[in-house]
Amino acid sequence: MKTLYQKEQLKGENGIRLNKYISDCGVCSRRQADKLIEEGRVSVDGEQAVMGMQVMPSQDILVDGVRLKREEERIVLLYNKPVGVECTANRAVKDNIIDAVGYSKRIYPIGRLDKNSEGLILLTNDGELVNPMMKGCSCHEKEYHVAVNKPITTHFLEKMAGGIYLRELEKTTRPCKIFQTGNCTFQIILTQGLNRQIRRMCKECGYSVSSLKRVRVMNFQLGRLKVGEYRMANEQELRRLYELLK
Numbered sequence: 001m002k003t004l005y006q007k008e009q010l011k012g013e014n015g016i017r018l019n020k021y022i023s024d025c026g027v028c029s030r031r032q033a034d035k036l037i038e039e040g041r042v043s044v045d046g047e048q049a050v051m052g053m054q055v056m057p058s059q060d061i062l063v064d065g066v067r068l069k070r071e072e073e074r075i076v077l078l079y080n081k082p083v084g085v086e087c088t089a090n091r092a093v094k095d096n097i098i099d100a101v102g103y104s105k106r107i108y109p110i111g112r113l114d115k116n117s118e119g120l121i122l123l124t125n126d127g128e129l130v131n132p133m134m135k136g137c138s139c140h141e142k143e144y145h146v147a148v149n150k151p152i153t154t155h156f157l158e159k160m161a162g163g164i165y166l167r168e169l170e171k172t173t174r175p176c177k178i179f180q181t182g183n184c185t186f187q188i189i190l191t192q193g194l195n196r197q198i199r200r201m202c203k204e205c206g207y208s209v210s211s212l213k214r215v216r217v218m219n220f221q222l223g224r225l226k227v228g229e230y231r232m233a234n235e236q237e238l239r240r241l242y243e244l245l246k
Helices: 004-009 018-024 030-038 097-101 127-134 154-162 197-204 235-245
Strands: 042-044 061-063 076-081 118-124 142-148 177-182 185-190 209-217 230-232
Touching (some): 018 042, 018 061, 018 127, 030 042, 030 127, 076 097, 097 118, 118 127, 127 235, 185 197
Parallel strands (some): 118 209
Antiparallel strands (some): 042 061, 076 118, 076 230, 142 185, 142 209, 177 185
16 A cells, blocks of 8 residues: 555655645645645745745654654544543643654644543544544544443433533534443444534533443444554455445
């Protein structure tokens, strides 16, 4: 299987967009790369970069003074994030996920899992994965195990499943699958990723979340991965992922 880098080499001397190159180097997502460029933190051959420019890997490209080199190896990690870790690639932030994982090569998280939650999050250096996985219209599934502060009722389950208007975000959640697993616990499968969505949904129903663990992202399962540990995605998982993203 050819890497993204090898595929780009086959395109000849056309160059690629700067934000894509930064993403392919494992620095951040394309959207975050655009922000770095806008903030004047990127230079190309000694000149400040501008939005939308095309570059070649042979050029001297720096982010915050650090020279970039695109990694040929495609990296996708599954990480069991502990409570207290921030899902940011900004290493100036205390308890950031990059320092917590401690991987030897540049990677960044795909999406977020709030600081007070634990469970599965993916990290990668593959910029081609991030945009299709993060698109809200794609309806990719994410599964969670949740505990709340009081007994669950049928009314609560029906309201959660049907979609809830979140006043703080001025958005209505998509209908979802939800199953009671105990007196105060449930399993929920979402197809969108609004900010602190499950916590906000529960709040609108008069509940508060005691604990929240993500156990699945699309075809990736948390399984027996221990809190604070990571593993590489295997080829079977990656093949299935790319099938789902087509």
